[in-house]
Amino acid sequence: MRRPAVHVDFRAKLAVFALMFVLSALLIHDVSVCLAMLFMTLYLCAQSFYRAGIVYFLTGCTIAFLRSLPGVEGITILLPDVLLFAILRITLVIMAAYAMMRMPPGEITAAFMKMRLPSALALPITFMLRFAPTVRGEFRTVFAALRMRGLLSMTHPLRTFEYTLIPVITRSTVLSDNLAASAELRGISNPGIHSSLRLIRFQKIDSLLLLLAFGFSAICLYIDRWVMT
Amino acid sequence: MIELKQVSFSYDGSAFPVVHDLNLTVQKGELVVITGKSGCGKTTVTRIINGLATHFYRGALDGQIVIDGQNQHDIPFWKIGKRIGAVLQDPSSQFFADQAIDEIAFGCENYGMERHEMQRRISRAAEKTGSTALLDQRLYDLSSGQQQRLAIASIYAISPDIYVFDEPSANLDSEAVERLRLLLGALKKEGKTVLISEHRLFYLAEVADRIVCMKNGVFTKTFSSAELSRLNTDDLRWFGLRCAALPVLNTRAQCTHKEEAMVIEHLSFAYKKTPVIHDFSMQIGRGEVVALTGPNGAGKTSLARILSGLITEKSGRILVEHHSASRRLRRKLVFFVMQHADSQLFAESALEEIRLSAQAPEQAETLLESYGLSPFKDAHPSTLSGGQKQRLLLAAAESMKPSILILDEPTSGLDGENMRLLAARMREFAARGKTVLVITHDQEFIALACSRLIRLEHGRKIFDKQIM
Numbered sequence: 250m251r252r253p254a255v256h257v258d259f260r261a262k263l264a265v266f267a268l269m270f271v272l273s274a275l276l277i278h279d280v281s282v283c284l285a286m287l288f289m290t291l292y293l294c295a296q297s298f299y300r301a302g303i304v305y306f307l308t309g310c311t312i313a314f315l316r317s318l319p320g321v322e323g324i325t326i327l328l329p330d331v332l333l334f335a336i337l338r339i340t341l342v343i344m345a346a347y348a349m350m351r352m353p354p355g356e357i358t359a360a361f362m363k364m365r366l367p368s369a370l371a372l373p374i375t376f377m378l379r380f381a382p383t384v385r386g387e388f389r390t391v392f393a394a395l396r397m398r399g400l401l402s403m404t405h406p407l408r409t410f411e412y413t414l415i416p417v418i419t420r421s422t423v424l425s426d427n428l429a430a431s432a433e434l435r436g437i438s439n440p441g442i443h444s445s446l447r448l449i450r451f452q453k454i455d456s457l458l459l460l461l462a463f464g465f466s467a468i469c470l471y472i473d474r475w476v477m478t
Numbered sequence: 479m480i481e482l483k484q485v486s487f488s489y490d491g492s493a494f495p496v497v498h499d500l501n502l503t504v505q506k507g508e509l510v511v512i513t514g515k516s517g518c519g520k521t522t523v524t525r526i527i528n529g530l531a532t533h534f535y536r537g538a539l540d541g542q543i544v545i546d547g548q549n550q551h552d553i554p555f556w557k558i559g560k561r562i563g564a565v566l567q568d569p570s571s572q573f574f575a576d577q578a579i580d581e582i583a584f585g586c587e588n589y590g591m592e593r594h595e596m597q598r599r600i601s602r603a604a605e606k607t608g609s610t611a612l613l614d615q616r617l618y619d620l621s622s623g624q625q626q627r628l629a630i631a632s633i634y635a636i637s638p639d640i641y642v643f644d645e646p647s648a649n650l651d652s653e654a655v656e657r658l659r660l661l662l663g664a665l666k667k668e669g670k671t672v673l674i675s676e677h678r679l680f681y682l683a684e685v686a687d688r689i690v691c692m693k694n695g696v697f698t699k700t701f702s703s704a705e706l707s708r709l710n711t712d713d714l715r716w717f718g719l720r721c722a723a724l725p726v727l728n729t730r731a732q733c734t735h736k737e738e739a740m741v742i743e744h745l746s747f748a749y750k751k752t753p754v755i756h757d758f759s760m761q762i763g764r765g766e767v768v769a770l771t772g773p774n775g776a777g778k779t780s781l782a783r784i785l786s787g788l789i790t791e792k793s794g795r796i797l798v799e800h801h802s803a804s805r806r807l808r809r810k811l812v813f814f815v816m817q818h819a820d821s822q823l824f825a826e827s828a829l830e831e832i833r834l835s836a837q838a839p840e841q842a843e844t845l846l847e848s849y850g851l852s853p854f855k856d857a858h859p860s861t862l863s864g865g866q867k868q869r870l871l872l873a874a875a876e877s878m879k880p881s882i883l884i885l886d887e888p889t890s891g892l893d894g895e896n897m898r899l900l901a902a903r904m905r906e907f908a909a910r911g912k913t914v915l916v917i918t919h920d921q922e923f924i925a926l927a928c929s930r931l932i933r934l935e936h937g938r939k940i941f942d943k944q945i946m
Contacts, residue, residue, distance in 0.1 A: 353580035355587030379574050382618075387821060393788050394822035397814055398835045398874070412824040419860045420820045424571045430530050431572030434564045435636065436588035438556040444590045446583040446597070 255295045256447075259360035261455035262349045265292065265462050269345040272466050273338040279313035281473035282337055286310075288465040289344040292458070296348055305344045312337045350378050358437070359445035372437065376429065383424055384417065391416050480504040480527055480640060480671065485541035487522060487531055496522045497695040500541070506639070509662065509672040511682050514692035515718035516865050516893045520675035521567075523692070524642045527673060529558040546639065560589060562640045563633030567648055567891065569625040570618070578620070578628050579613040585636040596635075603635040607661060621774030623654025630661060641665060643674045647681060648890045651773045651919045655681050677893050680724045680922075683707060691717050718895045725925040729943035732930065736763025738800070739913040740785070740812075740882055745794030747777075747784055747937075754780045755937040758794070762882070767904050767914040769924045769945075772934035778917045781934070782884045785915070786814035799881060813880035817887050819867035823859035828870050831859055836877035849873045849903070865896035872903065882913045889920045901927035 269289065276282050286309045293302030312333050349357070354375055361371035391413055395401040400412050486498040497519040504510045512520045525531040532539050533555040543550040545561060553561070566572045575581040582603055586596040604610045607627045612620060617628065626646065633641065647655050659681045665672055666685060676682065679689065683703045691699040699717070701709075707722045714721060740762045747755040754777045762768055770778050783789045785796065787808030796803050798811045816822060825831040828851055832842040846852055849869040854862060859870060868888060875883060885904075889897045897920070904914050904927045918924060924931065924945070933940040 351576055353577065353583070354574040355580060355583055359587060375574075383571075390816065390818065390821045393783075394816060395824070396788065396809065397786065397816075398822075398824070398878070399809075400824065400835060415824055415860075416821045419823075420818065423820065427566055427568065427571040428574070430534055431564075431566060432574060432584075433534060433555065434528055434530070434559045434562075435585035435632065436556050436559045439588050439590065440556070442590040444587050444593065444596065446580065446587060446593065446600075 255454060257296060257348065257458060258449070258451050258455045259349065259352060259357055260364060260451060261458050262345075262352070264459055266342070266345040266349060268462050268466055269341050272469060273341045275470060276338070276473050278473050278477040279316055279337060280477060281469045282341055283309055283313050284472065285465070285469045286341055286344065288462070288469075289341065292462075293344060293348060298347060298351065301347050302344070305340055305347075309337055309340050312340075346378075350381060352378075353445075353447060354379060355443070355445045356447045356449065359443045359449050362443050363449055375437075376425075376432070380421075380425060380428065383428070384421055387417050387420050387424070388413070391420075479506050479544075479546055480673065481542075481544035482523075482526070483542040483544070485526060485539065485543060487526055487537055487539050489535055489537045492537075495540075495695060497526070497692075500526075500697060502690065502697065504671055504673060506671050507666065507669045508687045509666050509674070509682075509685055511674045511676055511679065511686045511689045512692060513676055513679060513689060513717075513719060514698075514893070515895055516677075516891070517863050518692040518718075519695040520692055521644055522695075524564070524644050524673065524675050527640075528562045528564040528642050529553075529555050530564075533558075559585065559638070560636060561638050562642055563636060563638040564642045565626075565629050565633060565644070565646060567645045569622070569629035572629060573617050573625070576616060576618075577613075578609065578615050578617055581617060581628055582609075582613075582632045582635050585632055589636065599635040599637070603631040606634055606664065607631040608657065621654075622649040623651060623657065623774050626650060626654065626658065627661075638670075640671045640673070643672070643676070645676055645891060646674065647676065647678050649774075649887065651771075652921070653773055655919075659685060677720050677891070678920075678922075679706065679720055679722050683722050691719070693717070714894060715898075718893050720894045720897070721922050724921045727921065727925060727931065728946040729931055730946055732942045732944050736765060738762070739764045739766075739798070741795075741797040742785070743795040743797075745781075745784065745796065746792045747780055747789070748792055749780065753937060755784070755791075758934075758937070758939055760932065760939065760942060762913050762915065764911050764913055765908045766930055767908045767916065767928045768930045768932060769928040770915055770917045770932050770934060771919060771924070772940070776934045777937040778934055779886055780937075782814055782886060782915070782917060785882075786812045786884055788814065811880060812882045812884060813875045813878055814884045815871055815875055815886065815888065817890065819864070819871045820860065822871055823867060823874075826858060827856050828859060828862070829855040831870055831874050832877045835874065837879045838877075842877065845873050845877055850899070864891050865893070865899075868892065868896070868900070869903075872900075876907065880912070882915065883907065884915045884917070886917045887919070888916065889918060889923045897923055898926065 272285055286306050290302040290306040316333055357375050395412055402409055482500045482502040485500040486495045488495040512523055514520055531537050573581050574584050582600045583596055586599055604613055607630050609627045609631050612624055646658055662672060663685045686703050689701045689706050690697050738761050742758060742760050745755055745758040772778055784791050787805040790805055823831055825834050829842055829846060832845055833839040836842055846855055851870055859867060888900060901923055908914055929945055931945055932942045
C-alpha cells in the first residue's frame with residue numbers, strides 16, 4: 250500500500266487549514282505569503298505530495314514576482330492586479346486543502362465522528378472534498394468541447410464563461426446526484442459508529458506539526474507587520 | 479427475495495407516473511434482467527428497489543415493496559445498503575476515495591466494521607472480483623473495466639444478499655464484459671439475488687433466468703433466455719431490444735482503393751512520460767465508416783484527441799485531404815464527438831445549439847428534422863433524453879460540415895432503436911463522401927454501420943481489416 254512518508258491526522262490537517270485561511274486574510278505583503286507557502290511546501294512534501302507542493306510554491310512565487318515589477322498592473326485585462334493578489338492568497342489556502350482532499354473518505358468521516366461534529370456539517374464537507382477533483386475534470390472536458398465547436402474565444406470572455414458554466418452545472422448536478430446516491434447506498438448516513446481502515450490517532454507528530462504551524466504563522470505575521478513595514 | 483406489488487412511482491414535481499402497476503417477484507438466487515427502450519422506466523425500477531426513488535429522489539410511490547419478507551418502507555434508508563448493493567451505470571462517478579483499497583473499505587467503514595473484519599472482507603472482495611493487483615492503485619488511473627470491478631468489489635465487501643445493476647456493460651470492452659458475465663455467474667452460484675437493468679443482452683443469455691421487457695413504464699412481456707434467442711429481427715425491433723447473440727463479423731484483408739481522406743504516418747504520443755501511442759500508421763478513405771476497437775486504456779481516445787487537434791502528437795505526421803495538417807487545421811476539418819453529451823451542449827434550445835457553430839445556420843431546422851428532433855427544437859438540451867442529446871450533438875457536428883467525424887463510444891447507453899438510427903445516419907453521412915471513425919466496443923453497431931475494423935492494443939495497431 251502506498252503510504253505518505255508522514256501520516257498526519259485529519260484533525261491536525263483541519264487545524265493547519267484553518268490557520269492558513271486566517272493567515273491568508275491577515276498577511277499584507279506577498280513576501281510573507283510566499284514564506285507561508287514555503288512552510289506549506291515542506292508540509293506537503295513531508296506527506297509525499299512533492300509535485301503539488303513545488304507547483305503551488307512556484308506558482309505563488311511567480312505571481313508575487315509579477316506583482317513586484319514596477320508599473321505592472323496585472324497580466325492583461327483578464328488577470329488584473331487585484332485578481333493576482335487574490336489568487337496568491339487562495340493558493341496558500343488550496344495548499345492546505347490539498348492534503349485533506351487526498352485523504353481516504355472513511356478516515357475523514359471517522360475523524361469527524363470522533364470530533365463529535367454533527368453529521369449535517371461533516372457530510373457536506375466530506376462530499377465537497379471528494380467533489381472538487383470531479384468538477385476540475387468536467388471543466389477540462391467542457392473546454393475541449395468548446396474548442397471543437399470553435400466557441401472558445403478570448404475576445405468574448407463573458408460568452409465563453411456562459412458556455413462553460415451551463416454544461417459544467419448540468420454535468421455536476423448529474424455527478425453529484427450519482428455520488429450522493431452511491432454514498433447513501435453504502436451507509437454514509439449511518440447514525441451509529443463509523444470505523445476506519447486507517448488508524449485515527451492524534452500522535453506526537455501531529456502535535457509537533459501544529460506547534461510548527463503556529464510558530465511559522467507567528468513568524469510570518471511578525472515579518473509582515475514589523476519587518477516589511 | 480424481492481416482491482413488487484402494484485407499484486407505481488412518479489418523480490417529485492411530475493404529475494405522471496414513470497412506472498405503473500408493476501408486479502414482480504424475484505426469488506432468492508434468481509438473476510432477472512429488465513430491458514426495454516431508453517426512458518421506459520428500467521432505471522426507475524432499480525431505484526425503487528434500492529430505495530433511492532423514495533428516499534433520495536423524494537418521489538411519490540404507490541404499492542408495496544417487500545425485501546426478504548419485510549416491507550421496504552420499514553427499513554431505515556441507511557440500512558438498505560446492507561441488504562441491497564447497487565452498482566450505478568458509470569462507476570467512476572460513484573467513487574468516493576482516491577485509492578482502490580479505500581473505495582472497497584468505504585461501505586464497511588460506514589457500517590462501523592472492526593478493522594480486522596474489514597481487512598478480511600476487502601481481501602475476499604478483491605480476490606472474488608479479480609482486483610487484488612489493483613488495491614494500491616489510484617482509481618482514476620484505472621480502465622473502465624477495472625473501475626467496474628472495483629465498484630462491484632466495494633459492494634461485495636458489504637456482503638448484501640441482493641445486487642442491483644444499472645447498465646453495467648455500458649462502458650466495457652468485450653474482455654471486461656466477459657469478466658462481468660463470469661462474476662454475475664459466481665454471484666448467482668453464491669445464492670445472491672441479482673437484478674440488472676440492461677440494453678445489451680448477448681452476455682446475459684447464459685446467466686439470466688428471466689428477461690422482463692418494459693414499455694412506457696409497464697412490464698409487457700417476460701422471456702426465458704431460450705425464448706429471447708428465438709425472437710426474430712422484427713420482434714426485437716418492436717420491443718426496441720438489442721440482439722440476444724452477437725453478430726459475427728466476417729472480415730478480409732484490407733485493400734485501399736478509395737480516395738484518401740486522412741493519412742497518419744508513424745504517430746507516437748506519451749502522457750507524462752508514459753507511452754500511449756507507438757508508431758501508429760493508417761490511411762482512411764472518403765466514405766469509409768471505420769470502427770476503432772481495443773481494450774479499455776489501449777489509447778483509442780488519445781488517438782482521437784490527436785487526430786482532432788485537441789492534443790499534440792509527440793512525433794509522426796498527419797495529412798488531411800493530402801495536406802500536412804497542423805493542430806489548428808485539424809480542429810477545422812475533423813470533429814470529435816466525445817463521451818457524455820451533457821458536457822458538449824451549450825445553447826438554450828436545440829435549434830440554437832445547431833445554429834451556434836453552423837456553417838449554414840439557415841439549414842439548422844432541416845438538419846434538426848433529419849435527426850428526428852423537430853418536435854424538440856425549442857426544448858433546452860438538458861431536458862432531452864440520452865439518445866436525443868446524442869443525436870443533437872451529431873446534428874451540431876454535422877452543421878460544421880467537417881470532412882472527418884470521430885465518435886467516442888456513441889452507443890453507450892443507447893437502446894436498440896436509437897442504436898439502429900445512429901448506424902443508419904453514419905452510413906448516410908459516409909455516402910455523402912465524408913469519413914467516420916468510431917471508437918466502439920459495440921459489435922452489433924459495428925456490424926450495422928462500419929465497413930472497416932481496426933484494433934488497437936497498448937497503443938499499437940494489431941489488425942486492420944475490411945468488414946464484408
